[in-house]
Amino acid sequence: MDRVIVVGGGLAGVRAVESLRGKGYEGGLTLVSAERHLPYDRPPLSKAVLAGDSDDTTVDADWDALRADLLLGERATGLRLDGRGGVVASTAGDLPFDGLVIATGAVPITLPGDGPQHVLRTIDQARDLRSRLVEGARIVIVGAGWIGAEVATAAAGKGCAVTVVEAADAPLAGALGPEAGAHTAPWYAGAGVELRTGVKVAEVRDGGLVLAGGGRIDADEVVTGVGVRPDLSWLDGSGLLLERGVVTDGSFRAYAGTEEPGSLRPDVVAVGDCAAWWSARYGRRLLVEHWDVALNAPDVAAAALLGQDAVYDAAPYFWSEQFGRMVQYAGSHAASERMVLRGDPSGRKWTLAWLTGDRLDAVLTVDRPRDLVQARRVIAAGTPVDPGALADPDVPVRQA
């Protein structure tokens, strides 16, 4: 292999470049990214950058040592696969490759309507939104998910009049389920933020929102935080199997056509927010739009591209900082049987655990980082826990 193209200059893209060089790949390496910035971290955008505590989140990478050609501000527009290798069509011209890393991330979903709405994905969007978070401004945020809660935190901190509108009956209902998410609802009022659940938005108009059931909410700024989707339009017609994300095996190798071992492309990997990878741990495909995957998975993808054996089998992990709390989650509760609380959710620090039998599937910790670390270990090992001991916040999370 002597010509690798990495498409997408987010964290997964830069980590793929670093991993390829770290594993001894000496051939040509080109990173194509639609953004004109060097790769940067996104988690601070809705935290320190909005709060005004940081303005630059560029990833600390030694580009000279990495010997990568950077095509910034250039977009891949198409992909043609040959028997082995192929060509990426781009705004910088045709880029032939014999190894390809797809790391194009995701783009925010927007609401219907012709009124102005902010989304938060890029540093430019974060700086623009920050300039509008001024005292007294009426900021209406659609979506009480991770991003919505963090933007509400920053806006309330700036003295804005903040309303969060959520279609479900509780914040974070999509990510955690309504029962778990409901424990976070009081945090909004505690920060002076109005939370309106069960409210569906019809469209964004100049000056605010029009609601599905009639009525409107006036706003100086509307911020939409209703989720993201991989932007895979440049892969249309390439023959790669796409289903919400680029479908891959547990080593992030993409399939051409059907999901059968014979269709795997050893020369094409997809990683980060755009990849729907097979998890042997969970026996299903996962599409995890979180920083930890973008940080760690490219090492496996790079190994696979270089023909080495490597499988990604980590349990998902992410964090969020909202309303003065550090919220962390590890594992997957999609098929869990029940929940166990450690501590009182009306208090400052508590943990929620999801179990199936005596197996710990997942935890949500609120200002209990020690629980998170201990639970992550147990989840990774798959060892049983004592559910009674787990319910006691004074007993460490450990195997039975």
Ligand code: FAD
């Ligand atoms: P991205 O970061 O989206 O990078 C993809 C890059 O590819 C972009 O630069 C894009 O412009 C470029 N691109 C797209 N299409 C093309 C094309 N056709 N040609 C060339 N380039 C293209 N995760 C957590 O775990 N905890 C957090 O607290 C947290 N906070 C977040 C806060 C914000 C505001 C955001 C936006 C995300 C947050 N995340 C958080 C999620 C985390 O940042 C993402 O999971 C991570 O950035 C994914 O990295 P990626 O490289 O896969 O994709």
